[in-house]
Amino acid sequence: MTAIEILGLEKTYNVGFWRKRPKCALRPLHMQVEEGEIFGFLGPNGAGKTTTLKLLMGLVFPTSGSARILGMETHDPRMRAQIGFLPEQPYFYDYLTARELLEYYAGLSGVPAKERSRRSQEMLERVGLHDAGGLQLRKFSKGMLQRVGIAQAILHEPKVVFFDEPMSGLDPMGRREVRDLMDQLRQEGKTVFFSTHILSDAEALCDRVAIIHLGELRGIGSVADLTSSAQNRVELIWQGPSVPSSLRALGAEPHIAGSTVRATLLEANQDAAIEALRRERLRLISVVPVRASLEDYFVQKLKPTEAVAGGRQ
Numbered sequence: 001m002t003a004i005e006i007l008g009l010e011k012t013y014n015v016g017f018w019r020k021r022p023k024c025a026l027r028p029l030h031m032q033v034e035e036g037e038i039f040g041f042l043g044p045n046g047a048g049k050t051t052t053l054k055l056l057m058g059l060v061f062p063t064s065g066s067a068r069i070l071g072m073e074t075h076d077p078r079m080r081a082q083i084g085f086l087p088e089q090p091y092f093y094d095y096l097t098a099r100e101l102l103e104y105y106a107g108l109s110g111v112p113a114k115e116r117s118r119r120s121q122e123m124l125e126r127v128g129l130h131d132a133g134g135l136q137l138r139k140f141s142k143g144m145l146q147r148v149g150i151a152q153a154i155l156h157e158p159k160v161v162f163f164d165e166p167m168s169g170l171d172p173m174g175r176r177e178v179r180d181l182m183d184q185l186r187q188e189g190k191t192v193f194f195s196t197h198i199l200s201d202a203e204a205l206c207d208r209v210a211i212i213h214l215g216e217l218r219g220i221g222s223v224a225d226l227t228s229s230a231q232n233r234v235e236l237i238w239q240g241p242s243v244p245s246s247l248r249a250l251g252a253e254p255h256i257a258g259s260t261v262r263a264t265l266l267e268a269n270q271d272a273a274i275e276a277l278r279r280e281r282l283r284l285i286s287v288v289p290v291r292a293s294l295e296d297y298f299v300q301k302l303k304p305t306e307a308v309a310g311g312r313q
């Protein structure tokens with residue numbers, strides 16, 4: 001079943017002193033996210049990610065278009081009970097403890113009073129904050145606050161969760177923990193939709209990604225599909241450091257590191273290259289197809305309007 005259905009969602013803000021200058025933050029966007037997916041919404045700063053999430057959460061009104069989550073309109077209160085949301089840079093009242101905050105949110109999302117305390121403790125454990133439940137939030141680091149935000153978003157066991165830049169400001173360990181948590185949510189059958197400008201986080205985690213730039217969808221698909229369209233090239237690694245001249249003639253550009261050599265060449269020349277190495281009695285270590293990284297794809301997709309992106313928006 002489709003978890004999120006976006007039907008031509010579009011947002012123009014009116015900016016300037018008299019609010020007369022239209023600023024298009026999101027061009028009509030059409031896309032779908034299936035139930036059980038981890039979906040990455042990628043784009044550089046100012047691309048329109050937060051705007052899209054706010055539209056989906058019903059926090060701002062669309063200029064046109066609509067969206068459905070689990071088949072329900074975004075303003076349907078029944079839908080609200082089924083979703084969780086971590087805003088970008090969540091702000092919480094400094095003098096509450098983590099436990100108080102979670103119990104408060106549990107109340108807001110309709111968790112029965114006698115279950116709130118147990119559920120809050122469970123969530124604190126889940127995001128690795130079991131020792132910090134009694135601490136006031138003003139004493140929390142950025143990473144701890146982000147985890148409280150995540151706990152708040154999943155507290156009421158929503159079916160679909162939306163995270164806006166969940167890894168921002170976290171150190172590598174913290175990023176890893178958030179990634180593992182999202183992976184766990186998927187294993188529980190939940191749908192996870194998150195935005196990020198950090199590509200490696202998406203590459204390691206997502207079933208599918210969409211790339212958005214200047215309010216426009218530039219590409220959508222599985223990470224494997226987006227990156228496998230590479231180049232028909234293979235990478236050969238062998239025990240060096242010698243490089244047969246016949247290999248250079250096949251177009252290989254070798255990089256020598258210590259006693260190993262790595263070179264990429266066209267797949268069509270693979271057999272000839274292996275043969276050349278054998279003739280020279282060089283030991284082949286590996287042959288692997290070259291895949292473009294998601295970053296290559298991303299950079300390529302952002303290119304055409306780079307001139308516009310560089311100017312004032």
Ligand SMILES: Nc1ncnc2c1ncn2[C@@H]1O[C@H](COP(=O)(O)OP(=O)(O)O)[C@@H](O)[C@H]1O
Pocket residue numbers: 013014015023024025043044045046047048049050051052313
């Ligand atoms: N409330 C607002 N009023 C005017 N312009 C806005 C508002 N919110 C966002 N924008 C503009 O819309 C564009 C997209 O912003 P945003 O959705 O926050 O991007 P992202 O989350 O991808 O960084 C940016 O150019 C931003 O300046």
Ligand SMILES: [Mg+2]
Pocket residue numbers: 049050051088164165
């Ligand atoms: Mg944003």
